[in-house]
Amino acid sequence: MKYQRVLLKLSGEALKDQDNIYDGQKLNQTADQLISMVKDGLQLGIVVGGGNIWRGKLSDELGIEQISGDYMGMMATVMNALALQAVINQKGYAKVVVYSALKIENLTKDYNFYEARDLLAQGYIVIFASGTGYAYFTTDTTAIIRGIEVKADVILMAKNGVSGVYDSDPKQNPEAKLFTKLSYDDIIAKNLHVMDQSAALMAKQAKMKIVVFDMQQPDSLTKIIQGSLTSTIIEE
Ligand code: UDP
Numbered sequence: 001m002k003y004q005r006v007l008l009k010l011s012g013e014a015l016k017d018q019d020n021i022y023d024g025q026k027l028n029q030t031a032d033q034l035i036s037m038v039k040d041g042l043q044l045g046i047v048v049g050g051g052n053i054w055r056g057k058l059s060d061e062l063g064i065e066q067i068s069g070d071y072m073g074m075m076a077t078v079m080n081a082l083a084l085q086a087v088i089n090q091k092g093y094a095k096v097v098v099y100s101a102l103k104i105e106n107l108t109k110d111y112n113f114y115e116a117r118d119l120l121a122q123g124y125i126v127i128f129a130s131g132t133g134y135a136y137f138t139t140d141t142t143a144i145i146r147g148i149e150v151k152a153d154v155i156l157m158a159k160n161g162v163s164g165v166y167d168s169d170p171k172q173n174p175e176a177k178l179f180t181k182l183s184y185d186d187i188i189a190k191n192l193h194v195m196d197q198s199a200a201l202m203a204k205q206a207k208m209k210i211v212v213f214d215m216q217q218p219d220s221l222t223k224i225i226q227g228s229l230t231s232t233i234i235e236e
Helices: 025-039 056-062 066-090 113-121 139-149 184-189 199-204 220-226
Strands: 007-008 043-048 098-099 125-130 154-159 210-214 232-234
Touching: 007 139, 025 043, 025 066, 025 125, 025 220, 043 066, 043 113, 056 066, 066 098, 066 125, 066 199, 113 125, 113 139, 139 154, 139 199, 154 220, 184 199, 184 232, 210 220
Parallel strands: 007 043, 007 154, 043 125, 098 125, 154 210
Antiparallel strands: 210 232
8 A cells, every 4th residue: 555544535526416415326335445445454534525415605696695605515514424424334334433623512523633643543434524614615625634634644636537637627628638747836826626726735835745536436546545546646
């Protein structure tokens, strides 16, 4: 394995299908991959997004102020975290915890980075919900922050159906060129749409390595950990 402790950023998109906020098959396949990785000894933290349910950006259309919309988005990430936890649990892997940056006493643990590091070392799948707990952020930025806090070796940014960062949208342009290596400054200066600028700046400051890859490829996580999957590596 190339990495011992990773922080996986999983978008809400990874859990949905065209018509429903959850696709049972995707949820199960994702859970199977996660369990198999920790059983192989990988220490795995996950920041889940909420885009399959709600994004703060949609607030305007409904006449809802963005701050309220953002809190709704954070709650969407909690739903996804609980869904993942439940599926992982039902598959017989009980070592899975959900931390929430917003206090939800009956269901989640209050975030504590010392404890999170300890649980990761013990083989727990540690899921981070509610993003940063603040409006005007995204779960991309959260992934960088949690990755730094738990001392992850790398942030694995899972994409759905694209192999990494391209010079144009590969879903629109069949000629789009994949970058295999990029610097933080490339992301910032070229405004490449792989994560928001605050996430890129934070990663740069902390020199946190990021690997962008296609989660939909068979055994994608195993291959990315072995370094045998086409991807984009972002580092200094
Ligand atoms: N969000 C927020 N603060 C955070 C993280 C998320 O306000 O620290 C809100 C924001 O409205 C965002 C939504 O939660 O649109 C869902 O997160 P995100 O869009 O990052 O999910 P993804 O696209 O990765 O599924």
